[in-house]
Amino acid sequence: MRVLCGHKVTHIEVEKGRATAVRTATGERIRVRRAVLADVSAPALYGQLFPVEVVGDRSARIFVDSNGIRPS
Numbered sequence: 001m002r003v004l005c006g007h008k009v010t011h012i013e014v015e016k017g018r019a020t021a022v023r024t025a026t027g028e029r030i031r032v033r034r035a036v037l038a039d040v041s042a043p044a045l046y047g048q049l050f051p052v053e054v055v056g057d058r059s060a061r062i063f064v065d066s067n068g069i070r071p072s
């Protein structure tokens with residue numbers, strides 16, 4: 001296992017319902033063998049890191065739950 005510190009993740013790639021790679025702000029693409037452990041808030045995970053087409057309207061519910069803000 002490799003631990004890479006100090007790199008901002010910009011998004012998580014998903015294929016067939018499984019996380020397959022992580023993209024960093026420097027453009028690096030890191031293939032996922034088993035799983036992505038995301039120790040970020042739920043709004044960050046569902047609203048920024050996962051592709052919109054994967055999350056669907058779940059991100060809207062998360063934002064409502066976390067911030068009390070109902071998206072239009």
Ligand SMILES: Cc1cc2nc3c(=O)[nH]c(=O)nc-3n(C[C@H](O)[C@H](O)[C@H](O)COP(=O)(O)OP(=O)(O)OC[C@H]3O[C@@H](n4cnc5c(N)ncnc54)[C@H](O)[C@@H]3O)c2cc1C
Pocket residue numbers: 007008009010038039040041042044045
């Ligand atoms: C699916 C899900 C369900 C959750 N359910 C609950 C729950 O039921 N109850 C609850 O209280 N909390 C819940 N959370 C919130 C979550 O457990 C914590 O808010 C989260 O683990 C942050 O913990 P922390 O306070 O240690 O944050 P921090 O101390 O802020 O640590 C987060 C770290 O992640 C780093 N980071 C943030 N964004 C990035 C990025 N893009 N790339 C790289 N590093 C980054 C930050 O720099 C920081 O070092 C949930 C989160 C998710 C994703």
